[in-house]
Amino acid sequence: MTLAQAAPGYADVTAQEVIFLLLGLVAVASAVLVVTTKNVVHAALWLVVTLAAVAGSYLMLTAEFLAWVQVLIYIGSVVVLLLFGIMLTKAPIGGTAGLDGENRVAAGIVATALGGTLATLMIDAFRHAYIDLDDFTASGAEETGSAIFQHYVLPFEVVSVLLLAALIGSIVLSRNDEGGR
Amino acid sequence: MHLVYPTVLAALLFAIGVYGVLARRNAVLVLMSIEIMLNAVNINLIAFNAWLQDTLLAGQIFGLFVIAVAAAEVGVGLAIVLLIYRTNETVDIDSLTELGDAQGAQRDAQLAQRGVDRSAAGAGAEAQVR
Numbered sequence: 001m002t003l004a005q006a007a008p009g010y011a012d013v014t015a016q017e018v019i020f021l022l023l024g025l026v027a028v029a030s031a032v033l034v035v036t037t038k039n040v041v042h043a044a045l046w047l048v049v050t051l052a053a054v055a056g057s058y059l060m061l062t063a064e065f066l067a068w069v070q071v072l073i074y075i076g077s078v079v080v081l082l083l084f085g086i087m088l089t090k091a092p093i094g095g096t097a098g099l100d101g102e103n104r105v106a107a108g109i110v111a112t113a114l115g116g117t118l119a120t121l122m123i124d125a126f127r128h129a130y131i132d133l134d135d136f137t138a139s140g141a142e143e144t145g146s147a148i149f150q151h152y153v154l155p156f157e158v159v160s161v162l163l164l165a166a167l168i169g170s171i172v173l174s175r176n177d178e179g180g181r
Numbered sequence: 182m183h184l185v186y187p188t189v190l191a192a193l194l195f196a197i198g199v200y201g202v203l204a205r206r207n208a209v210l211v212l213m214s215i216e217i218m219l220n221a222v223n224i225n226l227i228a229f230n231a232w233l234q235d236t237l238l239a240g241q242i243f244g245l246f247v248i249a250v251a252a253a254e255v256g257v258g259l260a261i262v263l264l265i266y267r268t269n270e271t272v273d274i275d276s277l278t279e280l281g282d283a284q285g286a287q288r289d290a291q292l293a294q295r296g297v298d299r300s301a302a303g304a305g306a307e308a309q310v311r
Contacts, residue, residue, distance in 0.1 A: 010183065017182050024190040031194055031217050035201030040210065047213050054194075054220045061187060063227045063241050066248075070223075073248055078216065078255050085209045085259040089266045100204050102275075107203030115196025122188040129184035131232045139231070139238065147238040148245070155242075159249045166253030170260035 008130070016133060020060045027053035038099060040086050044079055051075050061131070062139040187228035194221035208262045208272040212255060219251045 030049035037043050051074045058067040148156055194217055201214025223244045230240025266272050276293065 014182065017186060020182060020186055020190075024186065027190065028193050028197065031197045034217065035197055035205065035210075035214055040207060043210055043213060047216065050194075050217060051220065054224060057187065057190065057224060058227055060182070061224075061227045061231050063230070063244070066223070066227060066241055066244050069245060069248055070220075073252055074216070074220075078252060081255055081259055082209060082213060085212070085262055088263055089207075089209060089272045099207055099210065104204040107200050110203060111196045111200030114199055115193055118192035118195065119189045122192055123185055126184040126188055129232060131182045131184055131228065132234070133182055133231065136231055136234050139241070144238055144241055144245075147242055151237055152242045155246065159246055163249060163253050166256050170256045173257070173260035174263050 016060055020057055023053045023056045023060065027057065040099070041083070044083050044086060047082070048075055048079050051079070062133060062136055063144075064139070065141040065144040184228060184232050187224050191221040191224040191228070194218070194224070206273050206275050208265065208274055209259070211274065212258050212262070215258075216251065216255070219247060223247055 027050050030046045030053065033046040034043050034050060037046060051070060055067045055070040055075075058064075058070060198214045198216075198218030198221060201217065202211050205211050205214060226240040226244045226247070228240075230238060230244075233240075262272055265277065269277060271277075
């Protein structure tokens with residue numbers, strides 16, 4: 001944490017940084033395509049690319065368990081769920097011009113201002129901060145598992161109750177009540 | 182790795198997600214943009230976990246919880262979107278104005294009349310509701 005003096009400059013780039021920057025480039029480009037493409041299904045498929053690139057950047061930040069959870073839950077189930085949503089709401093599958101609202105210019109201004117402010121703040125605040133990845137080895141799946149089941153067991157169980165509640169809630173919401181009552 | 186790279190990547194992804202939430206009209210696409218925003222938050226959590234060298238892995242565990250809550254959110258959110266589609270025949274967020282005031286509803290009705298060609302189904306459902 002107090003590595004301000006020992007941190008290498010931005011000129012000597014490590015291999016991890018190169019890979020991370022490439023993954024970040026892929027993530028940002030495909031995220032832009034998700035929010036701008038005219039085709040709903042293409043948006044879902046570009047979201048897969050974004051999520052995979054983000055999973056890769058988790059790997060580069062030593063969070064291997066979370067990277068695989070991301071692949072399994074996000075790419076495996078959330079995107080499939082979103083594709084089901086697209087199909088069930090009979091969204092226009094072919095390219096359509098009406099996917100963006102009238103306020104896209106205002107949205108662009110807000111997003112640019114927010115992104116610029118956040119990025120400037122982060123660069124200003126953490127210019128000298130350096131993550132010592134070689135030193136940080138206590139982050140594999142084994143350590144994550146023991147942390148979950150030793151220190152975070154109660155929140156973990158609460159999350160499973162939350163998932164059960166969400167399951168029941170979505171069944172109740174999407175049930176067709178016309179025949180009943 | 183410099184801490185600036187992951188945090189700036191997270192800021193950019195979050196801004197893109199905000200743009201998607203504000204600009205998109207299809208509710209499913211808004212849900213996708215929310216997923217991008219949640220992923221940006223997760224990158225921050227993991228980067229700071231690695232920077233602080235937290236042996237309890239609080240950042241990673243919190244990221245795991247964020248993913249679980251996001252899965253729950255998508256499930257319930259899609260159920261709500263399907264319910265809206267079943268009652269209104271549309272998932273166009275701009276045309277779902279039942280909660281607006283009367284003045285705004287009038288203005289939206291005028292807008293819907295003008296834009297019949299672009300959202301014929303949505304305007305038709307609105308006319309039925311009124």
